[in-house]
Amino acid sequence: MPQYKAPLRDMQFVLHELLNIEQHYASLPAFADTVSRELVDQYLETAADFCENELAPLNQIGDREGCQWHDGVVTTPTGFKEAYQKYIELGFPSLTAEEQYGGQALPNSLGSVISEMVGSSNWAWGMYPGLSHGAVRTIEHHGSDQQKNTYLPKLVSGEWTGTMCLTESHAGSDLGIIRTKAEPNSDGSYAISGEKIFISAGEHDMAENIVHIVLARLPGAPRGTKGISLFIVPKINVNADGSLAERNAVRCGSIEHKMGIHGNATCVINFDQAKGYLIGPENRGLNCMFTFMNTARIGTAIQGLAASESSFQGAVTYARERLAMRALSGAKNPDKEADPIIVHPAVRNLLLTQKAFAEGGRALVYFLSQYADLVEHAATEEARQSADNILSFLTPIAKAFLTETGYEAANKGVQVFGGHGFISEHGMEQIVRDTRIACLYEGTTEIQALDLLGRKVLQSKGALLKDFIQIVTQFCEQHKDNAQLAEFIAPLATHLKQWGDITNQIGAKAQENPDEVGAAAVDYLYFSGYVTLAYFWANMAAVAQQKLAEGSTETAFYGAKINTAKFYFSKILPRTRAHTAIINTGVGTLMALSADDFII
Secondary structure (H helix, E strand, O other), X not given: OOOOOOOHHHHHHHHHHHOOHHHHHHOOOOOOOOOOHHHHHHHHHHHHHHHHHHXXXXXXXXXXXXXXXXXXXXXXXXXXXXXXXXXXXXXHHHOOOOHHHOOOOOOHHHHHHHHHHHHHHHHHHHHHHHHHHHHXXXXXXXXXXXXXXXXXXXXXXXXXXXXXXXXXXXXOOOHHHOOOEEEEOOOOOEEEEEEEEEEXXXXXXXXXXXXXXXXXXXXXXXXXXXHOEEEEEEOEEEOOOOOEEEEOOEEEEEEOOOOOOOOOOEEEEEEEEEEEEEOOOOOOHHHHHHHHHHHHHHHHHHHHHHHHHHHHHHHHHHHHHOEOOOOOOOOOOOOOOOOEHHHOHHHHHXXXXXXXXXXXXXXXXXXXXXXXXXXXXXXXXXXXXXXXXXXXXXXXXXXXXXHHHHHHHHHHHHHHHOHHHHOHHHOHHHHHHHXXXXXXXXOOHHHHHHHHHHHHHHOOOOHHHHHHHHHHHHHHHHOOOOHHHHHHHHHHHHXXXXXXXXXXXXXXXHHHOOHHHHHHHHXXXXXXXHHHHHHXXXXXXXXXXXXXXXXOOOHHHHHHHHHHHHHHHHHHOOHHHHHHHHHHHOOHHHOOOOHHHOOO
């Protein structure tokens, strides 16, 4: 099993040197006097110790044992419950919550860094507290004062956990056709009836209560997404003083037998006239739920990053130790019977691809988290709206592209191990299985692609794309005369122009046939992802070059950054050519066959 080691130096590079996180916090009134570099680094070191020594050893245990269901009760794998209590003792559940409910009121961007470590060391375990963060944010943003006072203190402390109950067996991602009902009760509550599926952490033994955030329909509600409301439905009802009352009519009907994330309970939850409470306005549940869903999508992007990082760590350790064949250019280890496989160009290509996706993905996720801070805490409405535009545009790219590249990186980790990667004892195949779901939940890659191209780009008439391109263009202008960065700046600028040209071409075709958007969307997302990561790699190379020019003694670290950027631009970025060519072929061949022509 890969021995996870938190990449603290690279995390600090991205936070402090690339993104100037201390300056970022100083610009936000909520954090200006409370968050310093020293505080950030202390939390990172504490989280690293917890993840390396508490969570990572449980990762393979959770995969092997899985969760056990018996008569509606779910038992988590050995050690999970104890690790969760340690997590609570360290104060991590309360990290980013509001102080008045027991939170520490620290930035969500700091929470994202810790989430990366948790996910890299044990993704299945991390989903239990991870879902709670979304429930807390939804109640913070949309709950009444009474709801906040009733549920937030225990959720924030970690004594209770939360879920998001969205889809149903017939609905999938089409939430407009859900059937769960909410009938008004005389006391102002609602009777919730229906069945929800794929509920991560929906039942377990790690906390005394579970607070479900549930989508349901009120009587006479409009059809489709405009008739969905949002409800708080606790597993155990709560008295006015916050103590637990009787069991609610909420029951786990079963848990799924899955390809991966065995340590997390993915549940079928049955609501049989369970008592629930409306949160937010009637028929605006999906709008309220987007607070939860956007948090979850950034969290899923982190899963892709985590997969790249954990698989890379396992692969590079193995590649240094595994002896096989001689280097084509001559023996590198003549005293041994063969050379370590890390000397072979093909293996280097696998490892560098993993490294490029992990470190580039880290830069993108942390950048995105900074903008999430700005959306909530920037000093002016104009600044908050501007940040929200960037966040809206980049979220589908981060969610879909980083999960797809994370899955690719996980597969490359198995490839480095060869046959040993295919057997379970090394843990590399578990990363593949655990990561596969990330391309599916919180909206598949294909749905994220439609959201990016259809809603975020074309519906905004390119405005959101232009906002991000402007950021990258300013970077290119700043460094256009730096000869040492020319190999990055010139191709990046070319790709920016091409991004705009491709967008215009698709838009023109879509006016004649709307299916052109669906035909182009996935390749457009990949193109967008590769260019976005190119910006971050060029930016990291610029920072590394500057540090070396200033006389830093960390020549190996900064030199590796520059060389990995060169690898990304020469070996990865050219993939955009294939996606461009596919986009240009249009929708024709995709729709040439009728549904009946797909003969089995």
